[in-house]
Amino acid sequence: MKLTSKGRYAVMALVDLARFDNINPVSLRDISLRQGISLDYLEQIFSKLKKNEIVKSIRGTQGGYVLNKNPNEIKLTNIFHAVDEKVKTVQCKKESKKGCNGKATKCITHNLWDELEIHINTFFENKSLKDLLNNNKETRV
């Protein structure tokens, strides 16, 4: 049960972006340096964020990315969905009529994992980028 770097980085990068994009487009190079994330990897991530209309790109010198929506309209759900960081607790195909291991019945714990999935997704649906902007400066340890 772990979060992958792709999802973590996507959120990190967007928080960074949201802080600075009022002034100018923010280049991935800057985000890379500030957050310590590989530039090449960021490009992959932003390509997906763009396809999902979470950010807009501006090409050329002085270009970069800007948010495509208000920070309070961007939920973690949206971000995670964009970069394919999905919550998957059940083993069976969700829409299939079959259970785990190709059995005809749903397994005895299926309902439990469904509950868990909802529980987690609720968290993501209730958090927007805006929530992360306040009171979340880097905290010295």
Place this chain on the structure above:
Amino acid sequence: MKLTSKGRYAVMALVDLARFDNINPVSLRDISLRQGISLDYLEQIFSKLKKNEIVKSIRGTQGGYVLNKNPNEIKLTNIFHAVDEKVKTVQCKKESKKGCNGKATKCITHNLWDELEIHINTFFENKSLKDLLNNNKETRV
């Protein structure tokens, strides 16, 4: 963000066990057949459950496993902990003074992932094996 089979199987197997161990010890072979889980894999899992005093073993013919505690005392947390299915949302070492990527500060999303981890763990702490016994027969699809 996904649940691994080890954790899923551990819970599945224990629910199965809890249903039948009032009468006789339950053999892994039976669980394997009923739940469609590889016997060899179950042995690995039960070895850990035993070390963590969640189940007791009885060797020899007619042997098997029985619960070592009341179903309402066995939380999902305990089960997951036993089989090393841990919830890990942050990238940094939890107790280290360093953040992600060896930086001296905690990253801007660290608090968020901490919150998430707590959110998920709360779910596991509030569910016991007993909760899963009622109303959780295999449901025909």
Place this chain on the structure above:
DNA sequence: AATAAACTTGACCATTTTAGTCGGGTATGT
């Protein structure tokens, strides 16, 4: 017009994790 910054695309890859398998044991009820 030349240059350099920055986005775009797609292929490639090493490492780690997962989900097992396999081959030997040892204990014990019948």
Place this chain on the structure above:
DNA sequence: ACATACCCGACTAAAATGGTCAAGTTTATT
């Protein structure tokens, strides 16, 4: 004796992860 069932450690194929690399295109600036 013998079959059942637990016990233990090593091994491994396949998938996922977390990137890197190469070769573009676009556009602001000089």
